[in-house]
Amino acid sequence: MMRNLSFLIFFIAINYATAFNKKEGCPKNLILCNDVCVKSCSLDKNGQINSSNEKVCPGTDRVTSNNIDSYRGCNIINGSITISYYDGKKNSVNPKILNIFNSVRIINGYLKIEGPNKLMQNLTAFKNLEIIGGDELCDDSYSFVLNETSLTSIALTSLKQISAGDIYIKSNEYLCYAHDISWNNITKSPSQYFFIENNNEKSNCLLSLNVCDNQCSSNGCWSSGPDQCLSCKKFNNDGTCVRECPPFAKYNSTTNTVEQFSNGKYTYKHECLSKCPEKTWVINTTCVDFCPFPKHKGTNECLPEPVIFTKNLITKITNEK
Ligand SMILES: *[C@@H]1O[C@H](CO)[C@@H](O)[C@H](O)[C@H]1NC(C)=O
Ligand SMILES: *[C@@H]1O[C@H](CO)[C@@H](O)[C@H](O)[C@H]1NC(C)=O
Ligand SMILES: *[C@@H]1O[C@H](CO)[C@@H](O)[C@H](O)[C@H]1NC(C)=O
Numbered sequence: 001m002m003r004n005l006s007f008l009i010f011f012i013a014i015n016y017a018t019a020f021n022k023k024e025g026c027p028k029n030l031i032l033c034n035d036v037c038v039k040s041c042s043l044d045k046n047g048q049i050n051s052s053n054e055k056v057c058p059g060t061d062r063v064t065s066n067n068i069d070s071y072r073g074c075n076i077i078n079g080s081i082t083i084s085y086y087d088g089k090k091n092s093v094n095p096k097i098l099n100i101f102n103s104v105r106i107i108n109g110y111l112k113i114e115g116p117n118k119l120m121q122n123l124t125a126f127k128n129l130e131i132i133g134g135d136e137l138c139d140d141s142y143s144f145v146l147n148e149t150s151l152t153s154i155a156l157t158s159l160k161q162i163s164a165g166d167i168y169i170k171s172n173e174y175l176c177y178a179h180d181i182s183w184n185n186i187t188k189s190p191s192q193y194f195f196i197e198n199n200n201e202k203s204n205c206l207l208s209l210n211v212c213d214n215q216c217s218s219n220g221c222w223s224s225g226p227d228q229c230l231s232c233k234k235f236n237n238d239g240t241c242v243r244e245c246p247p248f249a250k251y252n253s254t255t256n257t258v259e260q261f262s263n264g265k266y267t268y269k270h271e272c273l274s275k276c277p278e279k280t281w282v283i284n285t286t287c288v289d290f291c292p293f294p295k296h297k298g299t300n301e302c303l304p305e306p307v308i309f310t311k312n313l314i315t316k317i318t319n320e321k
């Protein structure tokens, strides 16, 4: 009974933390505005986001060689995108020119990739895609579909949120990674389901070295390499997970000297930073929110000694009395 109760409290605490995290969960440099993450927030009289500083483009039920050029420079797709390589479809877009989608940050509807094409091994064309809104769904259910593709990895390194709709990743013969991604970190609501089935076998993935870098946390990764992690085991240095941040100085045993480096970085929580954030203090090369006792806060640094009332100070106080 006691055990059940403490488990329940633990469970509620976890859920609260996740819900809070997601509400606050806009990617860096973006703010939450009317439930969407945007660069700057102003609403028109219908409550729609004013995104006049970004190029908004309509969606399409099929990207073809004829319409692909109209997506050059688009930041927000107000609609959905489908890329299909099923046999018999004419004007299929060459995967090599899909990087026209590089500027896309938000897809308000769904993103669907279907059918095999050996030239399309990952979705790096959408490497700047941060949000799939899911305000329009495929088959009334899905906001992200990878169906019978030739993808080996997903590589959507900027994707921070799938705001609504289910995830459907099925029958992608060569696809690794998808099963191990912590989709809970990307979806917004616990009612969003993941249908992830019948992709590449884990044993094949291991053999072909299609596995997460060992600096990735257990949240999984988008592809191999330390720049493809959902989050880092140790430190995030500009999008790449590292075991330690670049040092300011290092002992060189060949020359027997300490070498100084101008590109050293401070560690703060799980990040490497060139400058400590405001309201933090430096101790060694770490930024801390509190200076550990008996050290105390200087202007920017934790000072090594506790505050000492020197003779002079005491005298001064005495004199003033
Ligand atoms: C949208 O914002 C821009 C400036 O960011 C402003 O010039 C424009 O008038 C706004 N449009 C509407 C409809 O509010
Ligand atoms: C997006 O599309 C909706 C209709 O689906 C429309 O009401 C809205 O004005 C569009 N927004 C922009 C910025 O184009
Ligand atoms: C994506 O695929 C291309 C080949 O199509 C490859 O060169 C590149 O390394 C892949 N990127 C990732 C992150 O897997």
Ligand SMILES: *[C@@H]1O[C@H](CO)[C@@H](O)[C@H](O)[C@H]1NC(C)=O
Binding pocket: 138, 139, 142, 145, 147, 148, 168
């Ligand atoms: C995936 O492909 C199969 C076979 O072509 C089809 O039956 C199914 O409806 C597709 N699913 C989605 C979500 O498009």
Ligand SMILES: *[C@@H]1O[C@H](CO)[C@@H](O)[C@H](O)[C@H]1NC(C)=O
Binding pocket: 018, 021, 182, 184, 185, 219, 230, 231
């Ligand atoms: C990802 O989710 C797990 C549990 O669902 C949570 O512990 C972790 O803090 C989340 N990580 C990020 C980066 O949101």
Ligand SMILES: *[C@@H]1O[C@H](CO)[C@@H](O)[C@H](O)[C@H]1NC(C)=O
Binding pocket: 252, 253, 254, 255
């Ligand atoms: C040590 O210094 C030598 C001479 O400057 C240099 O060639 C070498 O790369 C340095 N070793 C390390 C580990 O930085």
Ligand SMILES: *[C@@H]1O[C@H](CO)[C@@H](O)[C@H](O)[C@H]1NC(C)=O
Binding pocket: 283, 284, 286
């Ligand atoms: C700072 O460096 C000193 C000496 O190298 C070490 O004893 C101490 O644990 C370090 N403190 C932190 C917070 O890293």
